[in-house]
Amino acid sequence: MTPHRVCLLPGDGIGPEVISSAEEVLSALPLEWEFARAEIGYGAYERLGTSLPEPSLDAIRGSEAALFGAVTTPVAVPGYFSPVVRMRQSLVLYANLRPSRSIPHPSSRPGVDLLIVRENTEGLYSGVERTEDNGRRAITERIITRDGSERILRKAFELARTRPRKILHVVHKANILRATCGLFRQVALDLAPEYPEVELREMLVDTCAMELVRAPEQFDVIVTTNLFGDILSDEACMFVGGLGVAASANLGRQAAVFEPVHGSAPDLAGTGKANPVATLLAAALMLDHIGETACAEALRRAIEACIAAGRVTADLGGTLTTKQATTAVIRQMQNGTS
Ligand code: NAD
Helix, strand or coil: CCCEEEEEEEECCCHHHHHHHHHHHHHCCCCCEEEEECCCCHHHHHHHCCCCCHHHHHHHHCCCEEEEEECCCCCCCCCCCCHHHHHHHHCCCCEEEEEEECCCCCCECCCCEEEEEEECCCECCCCCEEEECCCCEEEECCECCHHHHHHHHHHHHHHHHCCCCCEEEEEECCCCCCCHHHHHHHHHHHHHHHCCCCEEEEEEHHHHHHHHHHCHHHCCEEEECHHHHHHHHHHHHCCECCHHHCEEEEECCCCEEEEECCCCCCCCCCCCCCCCHHHHHHHHHHHHHCCCHHHHHHHHHHHHHHHHCCCCCHHHCCCCCHHHHHHHHHHHHHHCCC
């Protein structure tokens, strides 16, 4: 069996703890792995003078996939940049996928199975900013291109057509942002005839924010621009268990990085209380991506069984440590019991 080459990027805070958990769980699957570890984050900045060393980018490019923990991004360190945004742009990880699925837990709403597909490199996060008039006026350019819109919208149509309901909501604010959102919307309408099996619906972003709270089960796939997707996907994870169980994928043509949605949680770092499930679900997305879908499903089933049995960390009302929650998932996968 040829081993899967995976780059692990632990990062800061609870990042190393949840990445170790994922490494343990992946190693317990009937697969061969070749893990490489690479530096990222504030610790890397302190040691090496950069939060995203070039060898780390090379290690990601040289792997089938990467699994990233979390980083600390201090606001007041001059010259420091967020390696997360930089990594997405350097590797052109243009598609950010954030699934939100109901979990068997009282904090989760039932019947939710939605996927947010967020454009990850353009829009208000293009990084084109300036100040004028001696700092009295600040300008951020919102850049939307036809090519950038087409590649993310195609990805969304393609994902929607593999799902049972095949409904794609394109979310925008084209009534006000006529140039930028207008272009994004128009590209969606132009592509729709190529995907006749997908039902394309459109919704304004403010309505979508409200509808997600009112009736999240109506959504199947949502595709939207960078900032809107960032906000809507954080909103969406809160009614299916919260940050401890929210995972995402960043996909490009030459690299793929999988990560929990949460940050480095400095309040939890070193306490052994971090929930590893978000990172384990990111690992399941990675398994799907590298073609190991049976293992991905087995891992997701084991996680759900542990949650249903209350074998969880404190954020989900349990008493397990990160290590114990990891062992519970492995036992559930191997013996059908945790
Ligand atoms: P955070 O996601 O780290 O924590 C928010 C809250 O959720 C905290 O109460 C934390 O204890 C809890 N939490 C987070 N992950 C958890 C887990 N696995 N299990 C249980 N509880 C968990 O967000 P923050 O506190 O706003 O930011 C902390 C640092 O992380 C900042 O420096 C921020 O810039 C950075 N950050 C990084 C990323 C990333 O690496 N992708 C994302 C968001 C924030």
